[in-house]
Amino acid sequence: MNKKILTVDDSRTMRDMLKLALSDAGYDVVQAEDGVDGLETLDREGADVVITDINMPRMDGFGFIEGVRANPAYRGLPVLVLTTESSPEKKARAKEAGATGWIVKPFDPVKLVDVVRRVSG
Amino acid sequence: MTDQHTNPEIAQQELMAFMAGGQEFCIDIMAIREIRGWTAATPLPKTPGYMMGVINLRGTILPILDLSARLGLGACEPSGRNVIMVVQIGSRAVGLLVDAVSEIIMVKAGDIQPAPSVAMDEMKALIIGIIPVGDRLLSLLDVNLVLPELEAEVA
Amino acid sequence: MSADDPFEAIKQTFFLECEELLTDLEASVTALTFGDGDGETINAAFRAIHSIKGGAGAFGLEDLVRFAHVFETFMDELRSGRKACDDTAIRAMLHASDVLADHVSFARGLIPSMDEERSATVANDLRALMNGAGPAPLPAAAPEPSAPAGTTDEIEAAFGFKPVMFNLDALPEDAAMVPEGWTISFKPHVRLYETGNEPALLLRELARLGPCTVTLHAEALAPFADLHETAAGLSWTIELDAPVEKTAIQEIFEFVEDECDLVIAPKGGALDTPDVGDVDIAALLAAATAPASDPVVPAAADVDIQALLAAAQAPLVPPIQSAGEAPTTAPQTPTKAPAATAAAAPATSAGTQASIRVDLDRIDKLINVVGELVIQQAMLAQSVAECGLTASSTVKVGLEDLEQLSREIQDSVMAIRAQPVKSVFQRMPRLVREVAEMTGKQVRLVTEGEATEVDKTVVDRLAEPITHMIRNAIDHGLEDSEGRAAAGKPKEGTIRLAALHRSGRIVIEVSDDGRGINRERVRKIAIDRGLIAADANLTNEETDNLIFLPGFSTADTVSDISGRGVGMDVVRRSIQQLGGRISIASTPGKGSVFTMSLPLTLAVLDGMVVRAGGQTLLSPLPSIIESFTPREGDLHRIGARDWVIRFRDRFLPLIDTAKVLGFSPPDRGEINGKDGIAIVVENEGGSQVALWVDDIQGQRQVVIKSLETNYRKVEGISAATILGDGRVALILDIDALVVLGRQQANHADFKIAS
Structure with missing residues (x-):
């Protein structure tokens, strides 16, 4: 059975890009449009890895990750942050929220899959 | 498709022979989409005399032209015996009113002779060759030329 | 463009999304202009620009990315409050929004060229504002006088390039001396587990670099009962027998460098003192007090990676697969789960994305077919009427229902194409x-x-x-x-x-x-x-x-x-x-x-069916003011050919429809007041003329059919339609008709006292 990846991004383009890259690598992909949607989708569908954007309406990526980590069931769930900023503060902030790691946009599909594999086994 | 009849590399060509204004003509069969019986057309104002008007062809508006009139052979008085050849001209479909269609003939490029200069301008402009078949002589028409109003767009 | 190329398809999605994002941006900026904005407005604007930049980066649209980055950085300054959102800032945003829109249009091929100069000017304005902004100008905001094309630094900043570590660290000293192997000391903090990282996976990654000998140090491990809470008690020493770059190892630990004590040293040598930037003080201390050359753990055992993986994974981290069904959905039986998921899925799609994208051609085709349906239905109704059935016959009643349904379908289909003017x-x-x-x-x-x-x-x-x-x-x-x-x-x-x-x-x-x-x-x-x-x-x-x-x-x-x-x-x-x-x-x-x-639509038209010169014609209803049968003395002849007709207290030029269109038989006499009806229509500038027709047959909504599809534009006619009897009727082009009428009558609208 394929691993399931939840992507949370308000940009349709990004969601499509992620889906294309991940599906090609044999992952199942479920999508959400913002943090709130992301938490609901995660509860409903489950996921083996989560990839989330930071800047989103309603609930941003940091809020989303904190929400994920607040649920003991998702304690060890790898959550990767998509960020265009490679600044240390952004990463630190993501880490503080509970992110497992990050993917810098624009991402190379091979690298993306590599990172996903690295955190999910 | 438009240049098939002049292309020597094409060994054989199918042509549709038909009567219009009492004379025999033929056109490339590839240009014909369908042949249907005559139905009365709704006249269009401010158009050349050979434009019979438009009919409803399964929901699209199909212009009908009187090929006999177009060739300078006199206006046709259409009746139930006349037929409309629906031909493709560029992106457009156009109905040609003719007396009757007779047969499909196969010709080789060598069978087509250059059109001799004839007196009538209308005819000369449309005929791109002549084909003797037994005792008969068929004039080969280029359908792309029948609607000069559209030529600019077809070209 | 090929629909088969998923990348190209996504690019088209991106441009569509850009349109929406630019619209959002415009709305935000407009709100700010009117003082209606707040923090969230600025945030929304920031997000729009950010998303455009993100997508643009994916498609290598460098100029767009570069500009979006400057704009985004500027918005970030406003968002963080480091820069006040004053009139100057708003004006800059207005200009930047316009330039950003141009960049998108250019990237999309909608405009032939990009005003680079303006783009550079606006970008420099943004930078200048940021520089005056206060204590924390971002690197990208650094002054770059006359940098229209952008420097390499700027491009990198714009792309959010994370400089690949190989490049950064592959300085001559390191590159020249790749050791035979590495000794890695790795002690995860609790936080490492809390962020969903997994030592076993990290070790597995290391094993990909070359043969590893892994030593597990369990000395700090708490009693078994508390195991999962204190997993951080575990630490490892890994001997990596491969001449790899140090950066390759660092990269594996990239995500966890702040959440573990990590020392990477050339094999055989003393443990390297890590860069200050790499680890925190605690890690430094740990490194100093835990010399790897002297394994302090008596219970230390050599384990192979596979065994370790199995061991580490089981107790420490619950399998992720269980996450989905954990506490919240615990009672579900396996058989029920798929059904519940299936039921839930459409519900969300309705809640989060209540729209689908459909190719316009498909809708147009549907509209066409529905138009045919309506016509066919009308034809059928006419045939049935000719059969002389009673009003209560089931055929007639059924036909009426069919008509109703046809109309409803038509309305619904037209509604699909309806869009807000926004x-x-x-x-x-x-x-x-x-x-x-x-x-x-x-x-x-x-x-x-x-x-x-x-x-x-x-x-x-x-x-x-x-x-x-x-x-x-x-x-x-x-x-x-x-x-x-x-x-x-x-x-x-x-x-x-x-x-x-x-x-x-x-x-x-x-x-x-x-x-x-x-x-x-x-x-x-x-x-x-x-x-x-x-x-x-x-x-x-x-x-x-x-x-x-x-x-x-x-x-x-x-x-x-x-x-x-x-x-x-x-x-x-x-x-x-x-x-x-x-x-x-x-x-x-x-x-x-x-x-x-x-x-509201261009596909159907309300028209008045009239007869003129033996032809059935449609006059568009919106143009019609009134129709009436003239009384004796309403019609007057002026000059040789021209007629006027009294309408209310004025005399209007009268256009003989059949004659103007050339439909009147040559032997037809002149207009007289008895054999026709005048239709008063409004023409250019709201002035009015009357069209003379033989009679009026009623009003009808018709589907507009272009004459140009298979023929060309015809003077005096705007389009055609198909009536209930299947015949084509022409739709009058009132304006052109009036012009034709003028050419024949050759004088303008005028007015005389009555």
């Missing part, structure tokens, strides 16, 4: 800004009714006339600041753009609070240009509407701005081609209102 309205703030800047006037744009829906074909064609009306209103309608001050008005002029539905049509109003129409001047121009007689007696309304007459606006009355050489007659003509009308109402000193009304 997309057009939101292009206007930019236009207003540009024209305001060109004219040096202060203008505020107010929009209303953006949600008003209209057929997509109409939406697409609204932009041009609205643009003209707004240009005209700012250029001619509004006074300059001094003029306004003198008139006791606020310095800032207001343009109001509104959309509303009125009796089955969409009405667009463009009003200004300017000076109004100078009727004396309009009248003089009209007389000078021979458009009206010097002694013509016109109402105020008629005078105002003279501006729509062909030949009224000429080069010296149309400025570059309002017309770009296009007069109001052209505007009116383009509106009329859509089956619309335009008029103006003006109050001197108070302003003007342009009102344009359009049909």
